[in-house]
Amino acid sequence: MNIRKKILTRCGALLTAVLVLAPTALAAEAEIPYIPQTVPAAQLAPADQRGQEDWQLLLVNPWHTVPEGYEIKLATLSNGLQVDERIYDDLDDMLSDCREAGLNPIVCSAYRTEATQTRLYRNKVARVRASGVPEDRVEAEAARWVAKPGTSEHQTGLALDIVAAGYQILDEEQEDTAEQKWLMENSWKYGFILRYPSEKSDITGIGYEPWHYRYVGKAAAADIYRTGVCLEEYLSQEGPEAELAPAQTIRQAATASGSMETAPQGAAAI
Numbered sequence: 001m002n003i004r005k006k007i008l009t010r011c012g013a014l015l016t017a018v019l020v021l022a023p024t025a026l027a028a029e030a031e032i033p034y035i036p037q038t039v040p041a042a043q044l045a046p047a048d049q050r051g052q053e054d055w056q057l058l059l060v061n062p063w064h065t066v067p068e069g070y071e072i073k074l075a076t077l078s079n080g081l082q083v084d085e086r087i088y089d090d091l092d093d094m095l096s097d098c099r100e101a102g103l104n105p106i107v108c109s110a111y112r113t114e115a116t117q118t119r120l121y122r123n124k125v126a127r128v129r130a131s132g133v134p135e136d137r138v139e140a141e142a143a144r145w146v147a148k149p150g151t152s153e154h155q156t157g158l159a160l161d162i163v164a165a166g167y168q169i170l171d172e173e174q175e176d177t178a179e180q181k182w183l184m185e186n187s188w189k190y191g192f193i194l195r196y197p198s199e200k201s202d203i204t205g206i207g208y209e210p211w212h213y214r215y216v217g218k219a220a221a222a223d224i225y226r227t228g229v230c231l232e233e234y235l236s237q238e239g240p241e242a243e244l245a246p247a248q249t250i251r252q253a254a255t256a257s258g259s260m261e262t263a264p265q266g267a268a269a270i
């Protein structure tokens, strides 16, 4: 049975759940010491170096954490959610054009603070533990569904979850909505990519998410859309060690960060 189907997350309820579960999160806080991992500059993979030179290509995934002290200026959307102000105009253009096409896209998650991501993750850890999963597998299982703090693109302000107003459930059926079809076909024109394609999970470390879009700038988005690669592959191909197969480069990056064993496999981290 597909466990994903059992853990449907209604996007709009996410924040509510965080607030409701706050006492649980606080209780879990004492039990689960979380130490953010940072990768020394000397160990950065080529893909990571390029991401550090260009904010639009910043690589954040299970093996690459948000840079320590990363600061952004936020712009606030009409529904109160926030994004990096540098992507606001392109996002606004994309959503406006989508609506002009007769559709109704809703941004249900955007920028998250480290504290918010930590609460989401710890809540998940607590629920997984309560479900009876053996203790040595609790964190890995939780990370399959909620990205560990520091490894979520939402902390960069460059990623957002967009759903159809008529179907706000975060599952694979989201891809069948007219809104997702429009976004998948057109988002690159505005500098956004569907970040976690179905066939790239082994490279991104994240399962198929037909709702999570990432801003990479119009030039990169056009290349990525045209060639059908994911961001990790794109950065590796463009990097100084382009002769390496993308997956090989990513594995090396994982080894460098020493966190491969904790990376979620086939995950659906939000």
Ligand SMILES: [Zn+2]
Binding pocket: 109, 154, 159, 160, 161, 211, 212, 213, 270
């Ligand atoms: Zn997301």
